[in-house]
Each structure stands twice: as C-alpha cells, then as structure tokens.
Amino acid sequence: MSKETIYRKQPGFVAANLGEELALLDMAHGTYLGFNATAAHVWRLLDEPRTLDALCQALMLEFEVDAEKCHSEVADLLGKLVAAGMVGTGDDDVA
Amino acid sequence: MDSSIAAAAKDNAKIYSHVAYGMPFESEEPIPGLAETPRQENAVRIRFGAVPQAIENPDYQDKTVQASAADYLFFHPGGWRIYIKGDREIVVEKPTKLDPVRMWSQILNIGASIAGFRNGFIPLHASAVEADGGCIALAGQSGFGKSTLAASLVTLGFTLHADDLCLVRPAVSGLPLVGNGVREVRLSQNAVEALDWSGGGNAEPIPGTGKTIYRVAADRPSLLPLKRIYVLQYAGETKPAGIHRLAGVAAMQALIGCLRLRLGLLSVGAQQKSFESLTSISSAVEVYRFVRPHDRRQLSAWSERLAAHLSVQREQR
Numbered sequence: 001m002s003k004e005t006i007y008r009k010q011p012g013f014v015a016a017n018l019g020e021e022l023a024l025l026d027m028a029h030g031t032y033l034g035f036n037a038t039a040a041h042v043w044r045l046l047d048e049p050r051t052l053d054a055l056c057q058a059l060m061l062e063f064e065v066d067a068e069k070c071h072s073e074v075a076d077l078l079g080k081l082v083a084a085g086m087v088g089t090g091d092d093d094v095a
Numbered sequence: 096m097d098s099s100i101a102a103a104a105k106d107n108a109k110i111y112s113h114v115a116y117g118m119p120f121e122s123e124e125p126i127p128g129l130a131e132t133p134r135q136e137n138a139v140r141i142r143f144g145a146v147p148q149a150i151e152n153p154d155y156q157d158k159t160v161q162a163s164a165a166d167y168l169f170f171h172p173g174g175w176r177i178y179i180k181g182d183r184e185i186v187v188e189k190p191t192k193l194d195p196v197r198m199w200s201q202i203l204n205i206g207a208s209i210a211g212f213r214n215g216f217i218p219l220h221a222s223a224v225e226a227d228g229g230c231i232a233l234a235g236q237s238g239f240g241k242s243t244l245a246a247s248l249v250t251l252g253f254t255l256h257a258d259d260l261c262l263v264r265p266a267v268s269g270l271p272l273v274g275n276g277v278r279e280v281r282l283s284q285n286a287v288e289a290l291d292w293s294g295g296g297n298a299e300p301i302p303g304t305g306k307t308i309y310r311v312a313a314d315r316p317s318l319l320p321l322k323r324i325y326v327l328q329y330a331g332e333t334k335p336a337g338i339h340r341l342a343g344v345a346a347m348q349a350l351i352g353c354l355r356l357r358l359g360l361l362s363v364g365a366q367q368k369s370f371e372s373l374t375s376i377s378s379a380v381e382v383y384r385f386v387r388p389h390d391r392r393q394l395s396a397w398s399e400r401l402a403a404h405l406s407v408q409r410e411q412r
Contacts, residue, residue, distance in 0.1 A: 010366065013365055014371075016370070016374035016378075017378075017403060018340055018342075018344055018346070018347060018374060018377055018378060019343045019378075020341040021342075021343035022342045022344075023344060023347055023370070023373075023374050023377075025367060026372040027364065027366070029362070030361060030362020030363075030366050031362070032347075032361070032370065034343075034344030034347070034348065036344070037345070056312070064199065071159075073339065
C-alpha cells in the first residue's frame with residue numbers, strides 16, 4: 001500500500017459500542033466480531049475514509065504513542081481488516 | 096360428525112392460558128405448575144397434532160434441529176417432535192412414552208426459547224433468584240450447577256425466580272426484564288444431600304433422570320429487572336476460584352456461551368435484532384464470572400460468598 005492509499009469501511013457490518021470496545025455483526029455471514037479499544041477507535045475513525053497517515057494523526061491526538069509505533073500497529077490492523085473484507089482501499093475520495 | 100361440526104366443537108374446546116418466562120401461552124391442555132391467567136393477545140398457541148417430517152431448505156440443521164427464518168423443528172431423542180411456526184404457534188407430536196412433567200418441561204423450554212428469540216428476547220441457560228429489587232441470573236451450560244446454586248441461595252432466604260431458562264427481554268432504556276418460569280427447581284439426590292434440602296414444597300421425582308422437582312414458591316412479581324448475571328465456572332489449575340467482573344466484548348462473549356440456543360440460529364432470520372438485543376443486554380447488565388470449586392462440600396461456603404458479594408455490591412452503589 002502507498003502513502004496515498006485510502007481506507008474505507010465496507011458495507012454489511014453493524015456495530016455496537018460495548019464501553020470503549022466494539023462488537024460487530026457481519027451481515028453476510030451472520031458472524032460476530034469483537035474489537036478491543038484500539039481497534040474500535042480505528043473503526044470509528046473510518047466513518048470517514050482516511051489514509052494511514054491521517055488515521056495515525058487522529059490517534060496521536062488522543063493517545064500518547066510515538067509515530068513509528070502507531071504507523072506499524074495501525075498498518076498491521078488495516079492489513080487484517082482488508083484481508084477480512086471489512087475495509088477496502090482506493091486512491092481518491094479522501095475526506 | 097361432519098367437518099364443520101368437528102371444527103366448531105374444536106373451537107369451543109377449553110383453552111388454558113398461562114404466563115411462563117414472561118410470555119403468554121395458550122394450550123389445549125393445562126400446563127402443570129403454572130396458574131391459569133386471563134387470556135392475552137399475542138399468546139403463543141400450543142396444540143397437539145401432526146408435525147411436518149422435515150423443513151424444506153433449512154438454513155440451519157444438526158442431528159436434532161432443523162430451522163429456517165419461519166420454521167423450527169426439534170427431533171426429541173425419544174422419537175417425538177416439536178414444531179414451531181413463526182413466533183406464535185407450537186405444534187407438538189404427543190409422545191407416548193414420556194411422562195407429562197418431562198414433556199411439558201421440553202415444550203416450555205424449547206417453545207419459550209425459540210418463540211421468545213423470534214420476538215427479540217434472548218434465551219439464557221440460567222436460573223434466577225430475586226435480589227436487590229430485581230433478579231440475578233446464574234448462567235452456564237448444563238452441568239455447571241445452576242439449579243443447585245439457586246436452591247442453595249433459596250436456603251439462604253432468596254426467592255426462586257426461574258430455573259434453567261431466563262428469557263431476557265431488552266429494554267429501550269434501563270435494565271432488561273426477566274419473567275419467572277415455573278416455580279420449581281430440579282435437584283439430584285447428591286445436591287439434596289449437599290444442601291440438606293428439606294424441599295419447601297411439592298416434590299415430584301422425574302422418572303429416568305435421578306432428579307426430583309421441588310415446587311418452592313408462588314404469587315410473586317412476574318417480570319423483574321435483571322440486575323446481574325453470574326456466569327458459572329468451576330475452578331481449575333489455570334482458573335482460580337473467585338468472582339470477577341467482565342465488561343465489553345468479554346461480557347458479551349460470556350453471554351453468548353450461555354445461550355439456550357444453538358449458536359447457528361443467531362444467523363437465521365432476524366440476525367440484526369438478535370445482535371442488538373445481545374449487545375444491549377451486555378451493556379446494561381453487570382456481568383461477573385463466578386468461579387468456584389467443583390466440590391459439593393464447599394457449596395454452602397461459596398453460596399454465602401455469592402450472597403455477600405450481592406450485599407457488598409449493593410452497598411457500593
């Protein structure tokens with residue numbers, strides 16, 4: 001993925017807040033997913049399509065984390081979400 | 096008798112109205128252990144008659160269940176079947192060998208679980224006692240001592256609210272509600288001896304199970320707010336005994352593990368409604384994991400510890 005890659009949520013998932021955490025229903029498969037507080041925050045930030053840089057800037061405003069670690073961990077999470085079909089990628093329409 | 100007269104005669108047959116687990120039922124036969132109530136609209140109708148051999152194109156099936164969004168067919172190991180159509184009709188192929196107590200237990204548990212689930216309620220495998228102006232549920236799959244622990248709390252002065260099934264109805268705001276079941280608890284002889292249980296009411300052996308039904312109380316509020324859920328587990332080398340609060344995803348996972356429902360049914364029919372009900376209950380109710388020794392000699396001490404936990408938590412609020 002390039003720096004300009006834009007990540008956006010895919011349709012077909014219903015979310016419910018469980019405190020700071022999040023439960024998701026995958027409507028296509030009828031399966032439930034649980035997100036910890038960090039993953040839940042990234043999911044909520046993806047209400048607007050964003051690049052990895054934009055996601056990390058937003059996260060670093062709220063959490064004390066250095067940029068390198070943030071990029072590494074969020075990139076890893078996004079990779080899993082893309083592989084699971086929950087997040088799609090593109091290079092335009094950034095908010 | 097021609098068919099129109101037969102139909103008229105059937106229409107005039109006595110119908111028995113009851114409420115179990117907070118749901119109104121109407122039946123061609125009286126349901127043992129439940130008082131008759133005034134007729135209610137939207138009652139779930141129980142009748143005895145012919146049941147389909149199978150459901151066409153089921154969305155879920157295993158050895159004993161076939162289900163689609165509208166139909167549910169249960170194959171009892173004893174060779175009889177329960178068919179639930181939509182959320183209002185239960186048809187039972189009457190067993191020839193099973194005693195009425197076990198038959199009605201199966202009909203009510205399965206009927207209330209499935210019909211309730213289709214109405215947006217969550218069927219928890221749990222017993223419940225009244226506490227703190229509401230009720231607390233003792234949840235866990237078979238073999239985790241729900242009934243025995245509930246009976247132990249009864250000996251400490253708590254009132255039984257439900258045994259083996261709690262049908263939890265989410266509220267728009269505030270705590271969800273749980274309706275009482277039949278006021279009875281099923282105990283093995285070992286549990287009776289461990290509890291020094293005197294019965295407190297009618298005792299009726301259940302043939303072939305080694306258990307006895309004890310009817311323990313009546314005339315109490317039907318719908319109570321669900322204050323807490325204690326998920327029951329036994330202690331082990333990696334699982335120390337104690338009472339631990341669960342929150343967030345862990346609380347919801349624990350509840351899903353206690354459903355009185357095949358997990359595959361969560362994706363059949365109104366899956367979004369079920370998801371919203373489960374998340375609503377997980378958020379609104381305090382959920383605890385109650386891990387205790389698998390040793391009946393310690394039952395009394397751990398029941399008192401649970402009672403003390405209820406008392407302490409109430410004072411802290």
